[in-house]
Amino acid sequence: xxVPKLEQLSKSVVxxxxxxxxxxxxxxxxxIPAIFKPGNYAYQAKQEKVAYLNxxxxxxxxxxxxxxxxxxDWKLPEGWKDIILKGLKERLDKFRSLKIFMDCCVRxxxxxxxxxxxxxxxxxxxxxxxxxxxxRSVYRNDFTIGGKILGKMAGARxxxxxxxxxxFMYSYQCTECRRCSVFCPYGIDTAEVTMMLRELLHxxxxxxxxxxxxxxxxxxxxxxxxLQPHTFKDNVDFLADDVENLTGIxxxxxxxxxxxxxxxxxxxADVFAEPGLYTAMGYLLLFEHIGLDYTWSTYASEGGNFGLxxxxxxxxxxxxxxxxxxxxxxxxxIIGGECGHMWRVxxxxxxxxxxxxxxxxxxxxxxxxxxxxxxxxxxxxxxxxFTADLIRHGKLKLDKSRNAHVxxxxxxxxxxxxxxxxxxxxxxxxxxxxxxxxxMPENTIREQTFCCGSGTGLNTDEIMELRMRAGLPRAxxxxxxxxxxxxxxxxxxxxxxxxxxxxxxxxxxxxxKVCGVxxxxxxxxxxxxxxxxxxxxGLRTLV
Amino acid sequence: xxxxxxxLAVIALILIAxxxxxxxxxxxxxxxxxxxxAIMLFVGGFVYRVMQxxxxxxxxxxxxxxxxxxxxxxxxxxxxxxPTKTSEVVARMFLEIFLFRSLFRNTKSExxxxxKVTYESSKWLWLFGLLFHYSFLLIVIRxxxxxxxxxxxxxxxxxxxxxxxxxxxxxxxxxxxALLGGLLLLFGRRLVNRQVRYISLNNDYFPLVLIFAIGxxxxxxxxxxxxxxxxxxIKTLAMxxxxxxxxxxxKIGAIFYIHLFLVSTLLAYFPFSKxxxxxxxxxxxxxxxxxxxxxxxxxxxxxxxxxxxHSYAGYEDEFREFMVDAGIPVEKELSAVQDEA
Numbered sequence: 001x002x003v004p005k006l007e008q009l010s011k012s013v014v015x016x017x018x019x020x021x022x023x024x025x026x027x028x029x030x031x032i033p034a035i036f037k038p039g040n041y042a043y044q045a046k047q048e049k050v051a052y053l054n055x056x057x058x059x060x061x062x063x064x065x066x067x068x069x070x071x072x073d074w075k076l077p078e079g080w081k082d083i084i085l086k087g088l089k090e091r092l093d094k095f096r097s098l099k100i101f102m103d104c105c106v107r108x109x110x111x112x113x114x115x116x117x118x119x120x121x122x123x124x125x126x127x128x129x130x131x132x133x134x135x136r137s138v139y140r141n142d143f144t145i146g147g148k149i150l151g152k153m154a155g156a157r158x159x160x161x162x163x164x165x166x167x168f169m170y171s172y173q174c175t176e177c178r179r180c181s182v183f184c185p186y187g188i189d190t191a192e193v194t195m196m197l198r199e200l201l202h203x204x205x206x207x208x209x210x211x212x213x214x215x216x217x218x219x220x221x222x223x224x225x226x227l228q229p230h231t232f233k234d235n236v237d238f239l240a241d242d243v244e245n246l247t248g249i250x251x252x253x254x255x256x257x258x259x260x261x262x263x264x265x266x267x268x269a270d271v272f273a274e275p276g277l278y279t280a281m282g283y284l285l286l287f288e289h290i291g292l293d294y295t296w297s298t299y300a301s302e303g304g305n306f307g308l309x310x311x312x313x314x315x316x317x318x319x320x321x322x323x324x325x326x327x328x329x330x331x332x333x334i335i336g337g338e339c340g341h342m343w344r345v346x347x348x349x350x351x352x353x354x355x356x357x358x359x360x361x362x363x364x365x366x367x368x369x370x371x372x373x374x375x376x377x378x379x380x381x382x383x384x385x386f387t388a389d390l391i392r393h394g395k396l397k398l399d400k401s402r403n404a405h406v407x408x409x410x411x412x413x414x415x416x417x418x419x420x421x422x423x424x425x426x427x428x429x430x431x432x433x434x435x436x437x438x439x440m441p442e443n444t445i446r447e448q449t450f451c452c453g454s455g456t457g458l459n460t461d462e463i464m465e466l467r468m469r470a471g472l473p474r475a476x477x478x479x480x481x482x483x484x485x486x487x488x489x490x491x492x493x494x495x496x497x498x499x500x501x502x503x504x505x506x507x508x509x510x511x512x513k514v515c516g517v518x519x520x521x522x523x524x525x526x527x528x529x530x531x532x533x534x535x536x537x538g539l540r541t542l543v
Numbered sequence: 544x545x546x547x548x549x550x551l552a553v554i555a556l557i558l559i560a561x562x563x564x565x566x567x568x569x570x571x572x573x574x575x576x577x578x579x580x581a582i583m584l585f586v587g588g589f590v591y592r593v594m595q596x597x598x599x600x601x602x603x604x605x606x607x608x609x610x611x612x613x614x615x616x617x618x619x620x621x622x623x624x625x626p627t628k629t630s631e632v633v634a635r636m637f638l639e640i641f642l643f644r645s646l647f648r649n650t651k652s653e654x655x656x657x658x659k660v661t662y663e664s665s666k667w668l669w670l671f672g673l674l675f676h677y678s679f680l681l682i683v684i685r686x687x688x689x690x691x692x693x694x695x696x697x698x699x700x701x702x703x704x705x706x707x708x709x710x711x712x713x714x715x716x717x718x719x720x721a722l723l724g725g726l727l728l729l730f731g732r733r734l735v736n737r738q739v740r741y742i743s744l745n746n747d748y749f750p751l752v753l754i755f756a757i758g759x760x761x762x763x764x765x766x767x768x769x770x771x772x773x774x775x776x777i778k779t780l781a782m783x784x785x786x787x788x789x790x791x792x793x794k795i796g797a798i799f800y801i802h803l804f805l806v807s808t809l810l811a812y813f814p815f816s817k818x819x820x821x822x823x824x825x826x827x828x829x830x831x832x833x834x835x836x837x838x839x840x841x842x843x844x845x846x847x848x849x850x851x852x853h854s855y856a857g858y859e860d861e862f863r864e865f866m867v868d869a870g871i872p873v874e875k876e877l878s879a880v881q882d883e884a
Binding site (some may be wrong): 010013014018019020021022024025029056057058059092093094095096097098099100101103104105106107108109110112113114119124127129130133144145146153154155178181182183184185186187188189192219220221222228229230233234255256257258298299312313316317318319320321324325328346347348349351352353355356370372373374375376377378380385388389392417418419420421422423424425428441443444446447448472473476477 | 548592595596597598599600601602603604605607608609610611612613614615617618619620621624625639643645646648649650651652653654655656657658659660662668672736737738739740741742743744745746747815816817819820823824826827828829830834835836837838839840841842843845846847849850851852853854855858859861862865866868869870871872
């Protein structure tokens with residue numbers, strides 16, 4: 001899909017028909033149908049991907065078929081409505097959050113203008129409250145006394161194909177970033193609602209390819225990118241060679257090595273494409289610098305987990321590889337790379353789903369002696385925690401001037417910020433590896449941070465305009481510090497961000513680079529026995 | 544015009560009680576039967592709803608973290624917004640429930656030419672909400688004087704504080720003014736704020752109008768329509784109700800029955816409506832859980848142990864040759880696999 005020119009979109013987000021800027025639709029939202037046209041939806045999942053997932057033990061992805069959101073007939077299975085309502089009942093019984101969030105909303109509207117999708121599109125149904133009402137209206141109709149008696153008067157409506165289509169449209173215009181939940185007086189978390197909507201849609205075979213294909217890949221090859229073991233190893237070794245060319249340091253890598261102290265897992269995107277590659281080079285340098293006894297795994301070669309964007313069964317199944325591999329290799333603990341949703345899964349779900357990891361030890365840095373009590377049960381440490389601890393103990397030789405070309409700002413990724421509380425570790429690292437870095441405005445950082453606009457598997461090209469719109473609040477805050485402080489680098493601790501923010505910057509703020517914090521660490525590291533060339537752009541320098 | 548329905552409904556309720564209570568013999572219906580029924584629905588419904596919530600487990604630890612979590616000793620934890628201890632969670636909940644802390648954060652976003660997105664603090668909702676909820680609470684507490692005999696000292700003290708300004712006779716209660724003011728502001732906000740107007744349902748206007756009517760009838764009874772309103776008689780009825788020996792042996796003005804009927808409606812309506820946020824706010828998993836899920840294992844009662852990852856053995860079987868070629872260690876060497884075959 002062609003993306004509108006910057007000038008066009010710049011005008012459109014202000015003057016277009018948008019509830020965010022003043023245009024109120026004349027029709028009630030229940031009377032406005034969802035209409036799919038090229039560019040406003042992510043492509044439906046391919047039949048063979050759905051069928052593959054459905055064939056996997058423990059998973060259910062029924063109704064694999066050829067279909068298109070643009071068709072009137074979605075070829076829903078016989079009895080689809082009962083399947084949905086039964087699925088909803090089941091989920092109400094399994095998740096207290098869903099019940100409470102269905103019952104407690106008072107429609108105060110505090111969440112309305114907190115959503116990046118709403119700000120960028122002005123579509124009323126992108127107000128978190130209304131996104132939840134899409135489901136709540138059906139819940140009222142079939143599960144509450146008031147709704148059963150009063151019907152539409154009490155905000156209830158019947159489950160119809162139109163409603164289902166609406167669910168599909170708007171559960172894939174939410175990145176489960178939880179920003180609304182920060183402002184809600186009852187903590188209602190739209191991420192929970194979106195997750196349930198997506199789970200329900202999968203029951204009738206409605207899903208998007210950008211999520212199900214990587215998830216299938218991850219199940220089979222160990223990573224979203226579908227890199228087979230030898231390719232994965234080649235990619236990492238290729239990065240090690242690059243590091244050697246740049247610094248003269250020979251990097252030791254190992255794969256699937258039994259008896260290593262640490263298993264290192266990062267999103268496969270880091271070893272696959274720019275600019276994540278430079279972050280991965282940062283990891284390689286860091287571990288070489290401290291002589292860490294660690295191994296990569298080709299089997300558990302994915303930190304991310306697109307199951308999170310699908311249903312809890314698939315999330316559990318994909319995540320299970322981390323502990324399974326740690327156990328097989330006999331490592332002591334796991335270090336995880338920079339990634340947002342990966343850390344939501346690791347921090348809030350992994351131990352519950354696939355623990356207890358009693359075959360691992362409470363993580364203890366062999367370099368500093370620090371015990372990571374905050375990870376005492378999961379036995380998995382975030383690279384930023386690990387690095388900050390190294391810096392604190394003076395174990396890294398750092399030269400900030402090697403980042404002289406960088407004037408950075410820091411983007412809090414949604415999940416580390418709002419589902420983990422990891423905010424100051426990366427900042428502590430930045431303080432020690434770059435001379436110059438500034439914060440974006442306070443309403444756009446830390447727990448109030450804005451999503452890149454393309455999380456939860458929405459970083460697909462066919463919805464580029466939507467992504468650029470949803471990313472507007474983030475891009476705009478970056479622009480603020482570019483204009484004010486000449487910032488040229490947007491640093492972050494998320495692999496999806498590294499990909500999506502790059503597109504976002506190229507569109508809204510051309511010239512601003514995106515990097516992982518570990519790339520800046522790698523740039524600044526002074527290695528023993530190095531034979532470093534003049535690296536004007538750090539690890540990105542072409543030599 | 545969704546709010547119009549709410550007005551009509553409340554007017555209908557007023558007419559039912561106002562006229563109905565004047566029919567001889569119906570005083571017991573409106574003064575005794577309806578309040579008992581309402582209380583039963585309220586208590587029963589409230590308990591039922593909370594039990595229904597409690598019946599569903601909290602499978603995952605999903606607090607929304609709004610500050611720095613506990614990690615390394617040199618990184619300062621935000622104990623209120625990212626609690627790990629129970630005491631910290633209690634503090635977070637206390638501020639949420641009693642001071643509406645999340646609403647205090649509220650901002651208003653605007654998109655200006657450029658485009659330029661701006662955020663400014665917007666505390667109106669927080670202020671209106673506090674005004675309404677606390678004045679309502681105070682009024683409910685004041686009404687306890689009708690159900691307790693003798694009236695305890697602390698209750699008189701609260702009344703004294705509430706009528707501090709000593710305006711008029713009987714003295715004006717500040718909470719009465721604040722309640723009506725708060726309701727008008729909340730109602731007005733629903734109409735003025737375009738986003739809130741667009742999402743508002745009948746269910747949102749109705750309680751505002753109903754409580755407003757309760758407030759107005761109460762004020763009318765206290766200050767203006769005092770014919771046949773004798774606090775002694777009303778207290779006799781109230782005490783009779785709580786001691787399960789209700790008597791109505793004098794004529795009480797219609798305004799009292801209207802007031803009581805509206806309150807009964809509110810009580811009966813409460814458990815089946817969004818007003819249950821009063822209970823739900825305590826139970827919201829994003830707020831009432833500690834952010835300690837990496838330090839302590841959270842248990843999911845329906846966790847399915849049969850969901851296993853795609854096995855390493857299956858993975859190696861598919862890619863063994865490539866792995867061996869690339870020098871990646873394998874569990875079963877190629878020769879061993881060939882022997883098996």
